[in-house]
Amino acid sequence: MKANTRFKKAIISSGPTREWIDPVRYISNASSGKMGFHIAKEILSWIPNVVYVHGNVSDKYANVEGAKNVYAETTIALRDAIVAELENDTLVIMAAAPADFRPIMIAENKIKKETTVGLMIELEKNPDILMALNASLKDKKYDSSVLIGFAAETEKLEEHALGKLERKGLKFIIGNYVGKSNTGFGEVDSSIRIFSKDGMIKEINNQPKEILAKGISDFLKEHA
Numbered sequence: 001m002k003a004n005t006r007f008k009k010a011i012i013s014s015g016p017t018r019e020w021i022d023p024v025r026y027i028s029n030a031s032s033g034k035m036g037f038h039i040a041k042e043i044l045s046w047i048p049n050v051v052y053v054h055g056n057v058s059d060k061y062a063n064v065e066g067a068k069n070v071y072a073e074t075t076i077a078l079r080d081a082i083v084a085e086l087e088n089d090t091l092v093i094m095a096a097a098p099a100d101f102r103p104i105m106i107a108e109n110k111i112k113k114e115t116t117v118g119l120m121i122e123l124e125k126n127p128d129i130l131m132a133l134n135a136s137l138k139d140k141k142y143d144s145s146v147l148i149g150f151a152a153e154t155e156k157l158e159e160h161a162l163g164k165l166e167r168k169g170l171k172f173i174i175g176n177y178v179g180k181s182n183t184g185f186g187e188v189d190s191s192i193r194i195f196s197k198d199g200m201i202k203e204i205n206n207q208p209k210e211i212l213a214k215g216i217s218d219f220l221k222e223h224a
């Protein structure tokens, strides 16, 4: 099959976002940025205009050579940075792990443990970035742009991935298992499954993320 070179631009998101509780504490997750970084590097080989939008990733995953590198700290900042880059003929790959909730209030000063027995933090939902991007593409009639999501799950990978693909208006979703003991996040070998609305199309098992990223990029080059 002929390679797909119709995209003028790619936006790849990577890493965790941070939602501050007080000046010294925040809510986040264990994403290192490795997966998004290597996908962005691979995509550059066939889409020269790549925007790499990242949260607080490890230093070595903060700068993709040849790409426009953009830092976004919070989930709202990540959404705004991607929306600002959105055009027609754009391939968007959301490998980032945005925090789904943020504190309703950020304390101005460090919360002192001496002043309280326990601590209740009230959270509100963050916007879903892919849903916002889907709405924005429809609104602007950018019909030839494509959204690719990830599904990070601890159970029922296919079921949850297909639900997210449908709700978020994605062409493909890349499912992977995540968890505390060496699963999914950081410097580990991992496995991915790529789903369309009709089910699984491709899987790559137990490989370093460099190899997974190449497999994802090759797949998208042909099918996205």
Ligand code: PMT
Binding pocket: 014, 015, 030, 031, 032, 033, 034, 035, 036, 075, 094, 095, 096, 097, 098, 099, 100, 126, 127, 128, 129, 130, 131, 148, 149, 150, 151, 152, 153, 164, 176, 178, 184, 185, 186, 187, 209
């Ligand atoms: O960075 P690494 O250490 O290499 O780890 C890689 C990874 C595990 C973070 C990566 O492979 C991965 O799975 N990224 C997606 C993490 C995630 O947020 O998954 P989710 O199933 O919660 O979200 C589904 C999709 O919606 C994702 O594409 C996510 O980027 C997106 N999302 C999530 C929350 C939100 N508020 N808005 C979103 O658009």
